[in-house]
Amino acid sequence: MNERPRESVETLVNRLSETVRDYPQPGVVFRDLTPVFADGEALHAVVHALIDPFQGQFDAVAGVEARGFLLSAAAAYASGTGVVTVRKKGKLPRKTISEDYTLEYGTATLEIHADDLLPGSRVLILDDVLATGGTLGAACRLFERAGVQVAGFGVVLELSALRGRSALAGHRIRSLVRE
Numbered sequence: 001m002n003e004r005p006r007e008s009v010e011t012l013v014n015r016l017s018e019t020v021r022d023y024p025q026p027g028v029v030f031r032d033l034t035p036v037f038a039d040g041e042a043l044h045a046v047v048h049a050l051i052d053p054f055q056g057q058f059d060a061v062a063g064v065e066a067r068g069f070l071l072s073a074a075a076a077y078a079s080g081t082g083v084v085t086v087r088k089k090g091k092l093p094r095k096t097i098s099e100d101y102t103l104e105y106g107t108a109t110l111e112i113h114a115d116d117l118l119p120g121s122r123v124l125i126l127d128d129v130l131a132t133g134g135t136l137g138a139a140c141r142l143f144e145r146a147g148v149q150v151a152g153f154g155v156v157l158e159l160s161a162l163r164g165r166s167a168l169a170g171h172r173i174r175s176l177v178r179e
């Protein structure tokens with residue numbers, strides 16, 4: 001038996017993720033996690049590491065456009081719940097709620113459908129990266145305005161220097177790798 005030892009989720013993320021300097025604008029060191037999601041073993045490990053601490057504590061998973069969608073659909077399927085989208089402005093066809101926010105490289109607006117989830121239900125919000133926390137903070141405000149309880153946040157990578165955790169104070173955050 002010459003099987004390789006299984007890599008930890010942290011090792012998989014560190015080995016497979018890429019770094020792109022000066023993208024999408026000069027001065028930003030962009031961390032690209034798409035190669036992590038392209039690897040079957042890594043995707044499986046990441047999804048389970050994100051949902052396991054929250055099992056039984058959420059009724060639906062929400063993913064933030066765009067890379068959060070990849071995680072949220074897989075996580076919802078693995079946990080037997082439904083999935084909803086948090087989208088950039090102008091993409092949803094029915095009555096929406098909107099929140100403006102700032103992130104490392106600009107400003108934007110996120111939206112959900114006002115009736116995506118029942119008031120009183122619990123949502124786990126997933127994204128690939130936590131940087132300033134502007135994006136997840138806006139997603140949180142959207143669900144809370146809709147009467148939905150935010151069970152917590154899950155991200156693959158937390159860029160600690162950008163202090164996103166402090167923008168989400170009071171909520172449980174599961175990050176798989178911090179740098």
Ligand SMILES: O=P(O)(O)OC[C@H]1O[C@H](OP(=O)(O)OP(=O)(O)O)[C@H](O)[C@@H]1O
Nearest residue numbers: 065066067103104130131132133134135
């Ligand atoms: O913590 P923050 O400073 O808010 O940054 C984190 C957000 O930035 C990236 O998304 P981006 O806005 O680049 O959108 P995209 O996934 O549509 O490319 C990333 O996927 C997070 O959603």
Ligand SMILES: Nc1ncnc2[nH]cnc12
Nearest residue numbers: 029030031032104129131
């Ligand atoms: N440096 C970064 N890399 C990837 N996604 C980001 N979102 C905000 N800052 C980011």
